[in-house]
Amino acid sequence: MLAVRTTTPSPLRLATPGLPDPAPDEQSGSYAVTAMVEGLRRGDPAVTRRFFEIYAARVERTLRRLLGPSDDMEDLVHDVFVDALEAIDKLREPAALPGWVTGIAVITAKRRLQKHYRRRWLSLSPTGVLPELPSSPGDVEARAAFSSVHEILNLMRPEDKVAVLLYRVDGMTVDDAAQAMSISSSTFKRRLRRGERHLLKLAQRSTTLRIWLADAGRVS
Amino acid sequence: MTDPVARLLEEYAEGVEASARPAPNVNRLEQRVRSTLRERASARRQTVKRLQLGLALAAAFAVASAGVAFTLGKRGAPTTAPVALVPAGDWVTTGAGVAEERKFADGSSLRVESESTARVQFVETTGGLVHLDRGSVRLKVQHRDGSTWRVAAGPYEVEAIGTEFVVAWGADRGKPLRVSVSEGTVAVRGPAFKGTRFVSAHQSVEVNGDEAPSTPPVAVESLTPQSAEAEAEAEAEAEAPSTPGIARQAAAPDRSWRVLEAGGKYADAVKAAERRGLPSIYQTGGADDLLALARAGRFAGRTDVAREALMACRARFAGSQQASMSAFLLGRAASGALAAEWFAAYLKEQPNGALAREALGRLIEAHEAAGNHIAGRASAERYLKSYPDGPHAALARQALHR
Numbered sequence: 099m100l101a102v103r104t105t106t107p108s109p110l111r112l113a114t115p116g117l118p119d120p121a122p123d124e125q126s127g128s129y130a131v132t133a134m135v136e137g138l139r140r141g142d143p144a145v146t147r148r149f150f151e152i153y154a155a156r157v158e159r160t161l162r163r164l165l166g167p168s169d170d171m172e173d174l175v176h177d178v179f180v181d182a183l184e185a186i187d188k189l190r191e192p193a194a195l196p197g198w199v200t201g202i203a204v205i206t207a208k209r210r211l212q213k214h215y216r217r218r219w220l221s222l223s224p225t226g227v228l229p230e231l232p233s234s235p236g237d238v239e240a241r242a243a244f245s246s247v248h249e250i251l252n253l254m255r256p257e258d259k260v261a262v263l264l265y266r267v268d269g270m271t272v273d274d275a276a277q278a279m280s281i282s283s284s285t286f287k288r289r290l291r292r293g294e295r296h297l298l299k300l301a302q303r304s305t306t307l308r309i310w311l312a313d314a315g316r317v318s
Numbered sequence: 319m320t321d322p323v324a325r326l327l328e329e330y331a332e333g334v335e336a337s338a339r340p341a342p343n344v345n346r347l348e349q350r351v352r353s354t355l356r357e358r359a360s361a362r363r364q365t366v367k368r369l370q371l372g373l374a375l376a377a378a379f380a381v382a383s384a385g386v387a388f389t390l391g392k393r394g395a396p397t398t399a400p401v402a403l404v405p406a407g408d409w410v411t412t413g414a415g416v417a418e419e420r421k422f423a424d425g426s427s428l429r430v431e432s433e434s435t436a437r438v439q440f441v442e443t444t445g446g447l448v449h450l451d452r453g454s455v456r457l458k459v460q461h462r463d464g465s466t467w468r469v470a471a472g473p474y475e476v477e478a479i480g481t482e483f484v485v486a487w488g489a490d491r492g493k494p495l496r497v498s499v500s501e502g503t504v505a506v507r508g509p510a511f512k513g514t515r516f517v518s519a520h521q522s523v524e525v526n527g528d529e530a531p532s533t534p535p536v537a538v539e540s541l542t543p544q545s546a547e548a549e550a551e552a553e554a555e556a557e558a559p560s561t562p563g564i565a566r567q568a569a570a571p572d573r574s575w576r577v578l579e580a581g582g583k584y585a586d587a588v589k590a591a592e593r594r595g596l597p598s599i600y601q602t603g604g605a606d607d608l609l610a611l612a613r614a615g616r617f618a619g620r621t622d623v624a625r626e627a628l629m630a631c632r633a634r635f636a637g638s639q640q641a642s643m644s645a646f647l648l649g650r651a652a653s654g655a656l657a658a659e660w661f662a663a664y665l666k667e668q669p670n671g672a673l674a675r676e677a678l679g680r681l682i683e684a685h686e687a688a689g690n691h692i693a694g695r696a697s698a699e700r701y702l703k704s705y706p707d708g709p710h711a712a713l714a715r716q717a718l719h720r
Contacts, residue, residue, distance in 0.1 A: 146348070147344075147348065150344045150347060150348045150351075151344050154342040154344050154347055155342065158342050162334055162337070163331070163334055166330075166333075166334055166337070167334065167337035169652075169656060170656060172342065172347070172655055172656065173654075173656070175342055175347060176347060176350050176351055176354070179347065179351045180351050180354050180355060180358075183351065183355060184355065184358070214622075241333070243329045244329055244330060244332070244333030247326050247327070247329055247330040247333075248330065248333070251330070262323075262327070263327075266323065266324065266327045267327055267330065267331045267334070294323045297323060297326065297327075298322060298323060298326075301322070301326055307326065310329075311322055311325060311326070
């Protein structure tokens with residue numbers, strides 16, 4: 099469980115139908131990305147428009163995976179783009195644009211998590227919002243499990259939570275996730291291990307999750 | 319799968335994906351981001367200009383300030399700076415035939431009628447709380463996004479939702495409470511009401527004196543609205559079950575926070591609710607409990623508690639009037655596109671509800687604030703068609719001609 103990969107994606111990496119992944123410009127290589135950065139620095143409207151088209155869904159997805167369902171997602175995506183466009187001149191390596199944008203999304207999410215972590219005993223969710231999921235009579239248990247996991251994730255240190263979710267849910271490699279968090283790979287690994295240990299410990303304290311894990315174990 | 323962490327997070331990941339909303343609207347996002355960048359750039363330019371100007375004119379400014387100070391000193395108190403005119407915490411007592419009027423920074427005004435005693439407990443940029451000890455006050459509230467003005471009279475609370483109204487209170491009178499609304503809608507809460515009573519323009523509500531404030535609600539108030547339709551609506555609101563089952567079951571446990579909330583001790587109410595366990599209230603409290611907790615949270619400055627209570631009310635009492643009210647309150651606490659979504663939700667659920675006019679007006683404001691002029695125009699057309707003389711009519715016309 100504690101062994102970490104450095105090059106291959108996490109087994110939980112999710113297929114996300116309907117979302118452009120990865121972006122065509124990224125596939126065509128670093129030249130297109132470099133050209134995009136130059137266009138953004140010039141303030142070229144067409145390039146800026148393309149930047150939004152390519153990265154909006156990606157940013158939203160990263161934020162959603164780190165924060166869970168949130169009603170102010172649109173505001174957070176907005177904040178990421180504002181920060182990115184204001185700091186585009188400071189991007190030293192244009193080819194690193196995709197990771198750099200993800201890094202800004204991670205910082206934005208972490209900032210939000212830290213704010214709520216300080217008041218965690220008041221809140222059920224990192225955004226102060228109860229998650230709204232489609233529900234049907236059949237998915238009550240799954241919904242309860244989701245809510246419980248969501249709740250215990252909010253009890254974790256923000257940096258540990260981000261590490262665990264980037265690696266386990268977003269499917270990043272250790273190196274990519276460490277870069278997105280602006281920390282070294284070894285620091286990332288330490289946070290990942292600590293986060294996973296804490297997550298399990300909290301899950302064992304939750305009646306719902308203890309039962310759910312036991313049931314899931316029997317089924318598998 | 320044997321890895322328990324993977325098993326836990328798989329469930330989380332599926333839940334997160336299930337909650338995915340449609341991809342962000344790139345047009346709107348780009349428009350908002352560009353607008354924010356322009357505003358920031360403009361603010362930076364202005365800061366630089368101000369600094370330059372400040373340095374250049376420092377000496378002249380000092381002389382001018384001295385002159386202004388001298389002039390003001392001769393004239394007495396300045397005529398502007400309305401907040402300074404309303405010191406929070408001071409009691410205002412008026413004698414026979416004398417009324418006093420106070421202005422607030424947001425354009426709202428309070429008139430303490432003759433032979434009355436009232437106090438502005440606190441004033442914020444978006445509203446405040448007035449305590450009425452005896453007599454009557456007239457509050458004229460200016461429409462603002464997120465504004466909240468309330469009058470607390472004994473165990474009752476009257477919350478303004480962009481409006482003009484009079485609250486009369488006398489604990490020793492036969493009918494201690496009377497609320498008359500000249501414009502807009504107010505929400506009245508207290509021991510004589512089953513939940514919230516909305517009173518709209520040209521309506522009034524009175525509470526009989528045999529009502530014991532701290533006893534459980536009994537239908538003792540005599541409502542005297544001018545229209546039978548309004549009376550029926552108000553009765554329906556009062557009689558409507560606070561959504562089945564859970565609400566009644568939840569009434570039994572420790573209610574001390576409700577007592578504190580009803581008495582206007584909002585910070586204490588939130589603390590008491592915390593001691594009891596906020597998650598437990600969110601999960602088992604009745605719809606009215608959740609609205610009361612949201613109210614306490616809002617006025618105690620605990621917007622996180624307010625928001626969660628309202629969201630819990632929406633999630634657990636979907637379809638109820640309280641859930642719709644929660645949507646309205648969430649909209650009022652939000653801004654821009656998010657506020658628009660909440661007001662639209664209220665209007666969808668309660669197209670003819672007591673707050674429909676206000677929600678539609680605020681929907682125009684929210685769309686305009688979000689830069690979504692197309693939706694703003696559509697809402698404005700709808701508003702003018704239904705309420706050509708409503709309080710948002712001028713704004714609606716502006717939106718149409720933008």
